[in-house]
Amino acid sequence: MKNLATGLLLSVSLLFAGCATQSPAKIYKGSYFYNFESSSFTPAGSDEAWCVDSAEMAKAQLPSAQSGTAEVVVQGSLSPKGHYCNLGASKHVLKVFKVLSVANLRSGD
Numbered sequence: 001m002k003n004l005a006t007g008l009l010l011s012v013s014l015l016f017a018g019c020a021t022q023s024p025a026k027i028y029k030g031s032y033f034y035n036f037e038s039s040s041f042t043p044a045g046s047d048e049a050w051c052v053d054s055a056e057m058a059k060a061q062l063p064s065a066q067s068g069t070a071e072v073v074v075q076g077s078l079s080p081k082g083h084y085c086n087l088g089a090s091k092h093v094l095k096v097f098k099v100l101s102v103a104n105l106r107s108g109d
Contacts, residue, residue, distance in 0.1 A: 023078045025097055032060050035067035035108065038086050041074070041094050048092075050078070051085035056096035060105065067108035073100040 030043040032052070039057060040049035054061070060070040079093040 025075055025077050027073060027075055027100070028078075028094065029073045030071075032057055032070045032072045033068075033108075034061055040085075040090065041072070041096075049090060050092040050094045051090035052094045052096060057099060059099040060102045062105060062107050065107040065109050068106055069108060070105040071103045074098065075100060 028041070028043060030041055030046070033040050033042070033049070034054050034057065039052050039054040041052045041057075042049050057072070057074075060072050062068050074094070074096045075098040076094050076096040079095070081091050082088075084090045084093045
């Protein structure tokens with residue numbers, strides 16, 4: 001039941017994030033983290049984790065891993081500052097248009 005509620009909250013957060021005005025597409029470099037409940041992008045030189053849709057980051061995931069990390073370069077658009085995803089813990093949502101490079105792909109299992 002908790003996973004259902006978390007999934008619903010994520011869906012609603014992403015829906016509202018999609019309604020907000022996004023910045024123009026830029027190139028972002030940083031670390032990508034994913035597990036069965038959430039995924040995030042941490043820009044290089046920062047400790048702030050941004051919400052990201054794991055489906056947009058499939059290229060940076062190991063097919064058989066439930067969780068993992070990778071160093072990535074992506075082209076995307078950043079949402080306005082707010083409270084997004086997992087109980088509003090992320091200040092931004094990064095809408096990824098294209099994964100440009102993936103390095104150091106590791107399983108967290």
